[in-house]
Amino acid sequence: MRRSMLFLPGNTPNIIINGDELGADAVILDLEDAVAPSEKDAARILVRNAIRLMKFEKSEVLVRINSMDSEYWKSDLDEIVPLKPDVIMPPKMSCAADVQAIDAYITKLESSLGIESNSVKLMPLIETALGVENAFQIAMASRRVCALQLGGEDLTADLRCKRTREGNEIDYARKRLVCAARAAGVDAYDTPFTDVNDDEGIYADTEYAKSLGFTGKASISPRHVTAINQVFSPSQEDIDYAYEVMEAIRIAKEQGRGAISLRGKMIDAPIVARAQQTIAMAEELLMMAGGGNE
Amino acid sequence: MTKIVRRAYAGTIESSDVYVELEPCDCGIDIQIESVVMKQFGDAIRSVVFEMFEQLEVESAKVKIVDRGALDCVIRARVEAAIKRGEAEQI
Numbered sequence: 001m002r003r004s005m006l007f008l009p010g011n012t013p014n015i016i017i018n019g020d021e022l023g024a025d026a027v028i029l030d031l032e033d034a035v036a037p038s039e040k041d042a043a044r045i046l047v048r049n050a051i052r053l054m055k056f057e058k059s060e061v062l063v064r065i066n067s068m069d070s071e072y073w074k075s076d077l078d079e080i081v082p083l084k085p086d087v088i089m090p091p092k093m094s095c096a097a098d099v100q101a102i103d104a105y106i107t108k109l110e111s112s113l114g115i116e117s118n119s120v121k122l123m124p125l126i127e128t129a130l131g132v133e134n135a136f137q138i139a140m141a142s143r144r145v146c147a148l149q150l151g152g153e154d155l156t157a158d159l160r161c162k163r164t165r166e167g168n169e170i171d172y173a174r175k176r177l178v179c180a181a182r183a184a185g186v187d188a189y190d191t192p193f194t195d196v197n198d199d200e201g202i203y204a205d206t207e208y209a210k211s212l213g214f215t216g217k218a219s220i221s222p223r224h225v226t227a228i229n230q231v232f233s234p235s236q237e238d239i240d241y242a243y244e245v246m247e248a249i250r251i252a253k254e255q256g257r258g259a260i261s262l263r264g265k266m267i268d269a270p271i272v273a274r275a276q277q278t279i280a281m282a283e284e285l286l287m288m289a290g291g292g293n294e
Numbered sequence: 295m296t297k298i299v300r301r302a303y304a305g306t307i308e309s310s311d312v313y314v315e316l317e318p319c320d321c322g323i324d325i326q327i328e329s330v331v332m333k334q335f336g337d338a339i340r341s342v343v344f345e346m347f348e349q350l351e352v353e354s355a356k357v358k359i360v361d362r363g364a365l366d367c368v369i370r371a372r373v374e375a376a377i378k379r380g381e382a383e384q385i
Contacts, residue, residue: 014311
């Protein structure tokens with residue numbers, strides 16, 4: 001479960017060492033935008049050591065590598081793939097061929113290192129106009145792709161427009177990305193909300209992302225993690241309804257009835273599937289709370 | 295064997311980081327450490343730094359360490375980065 005994914009600068013030890021305690025379901029150790037070109041080598045070694053020697057028990061670990069138009073991406077993969085990170089996030093993926101090039105390089109590394117094939121997953125970062133238009137092909141380009149991530153800042157630069165609080169300029173991209181990801185059977189993650197001090201804005205932006213079908217949302221600030229987790233967690237009302245649905249199904253089966261209604265509405269397969277997802281998520285959250293994460 | 299041929303540094307003096315500076319010399323590994331936790335961890339820091347030089351087969355360098363409470367994995371990373379920045383081709 002990834003409701004929140006928090007970007008952490010890859011060359012900043014005092015942030016990385018606290019990364020597991022910031023409440024995010026996943027942390028993204030960033031080798032790209034958060035690291036100056038002169039420090040790429042040092043960040044790569046630091047991130048490698050952090051993954052190898054620190055215990056991330058509450059947060060999944062992703063690594064954002066540098067883009068393919070830089071000289072760094074292969075060195076990033078050389079250093080990080082041997083550690084079998086949960087997910088690699090390649091930025092500025094604009095077409096299926098981009099994903100396939102990364103896939104091929106990782107495959108070569110997995111083979112030479114004796115790592116099980118396709119064990120390293122990819123979450124392509126879609127942040128160009130071309131990437132948005134090719135989102136479905138990108139999601140289908142490799143078995144490694146587990147989700148698509150939207151990057152609003154670079155995208156608006158590419159669209160030649162301003163990024164606004166309301167986000168109208170990325171609305172098409174958000175909807176297209178969710179549709180492409182769902183069509184390909186993978187998850188979709190929304191772009192970070194960039195105003196760290198706008199506490200109302202983060203809730204509104206996250207609720208909108210959830211309403212479109214996103215699985216979760218990335219963040220650049222620990223201050224946003226609580227809001228994102230709250231919005232992407234099922235409410236007690238959702239959970240109660242999900243259990244009611246499952247109970248109605250059980251009773252109908254016992255009574256041999258085909259058509260089932262609850263609260264005056266027909267219960268069909270998508271409603272049952274949603275109820276099952278809600279219950280699974282609620283149970284997972286209950287286990288995490290028992291483990292002290294919330 | 296790896297030879298340090300140029301002055302090189304890595305890391306910062308931010309909290310939880312360590313600044314590592316290397317200079318070529320023929321004096322063996324000569325380490326000077328300044329740390330906010332010198333009394334408690336000075337020996338441990340020295341030992342980690344030595345271990346990294348041994349691991350990366352560096353036999354001689356003048357080393358300055360300014361520690362701001364870095365974890366073991368951070369010290370190892372910064373020493374490695376400094377060595378790679380200061381080394382010559384392996385001979």
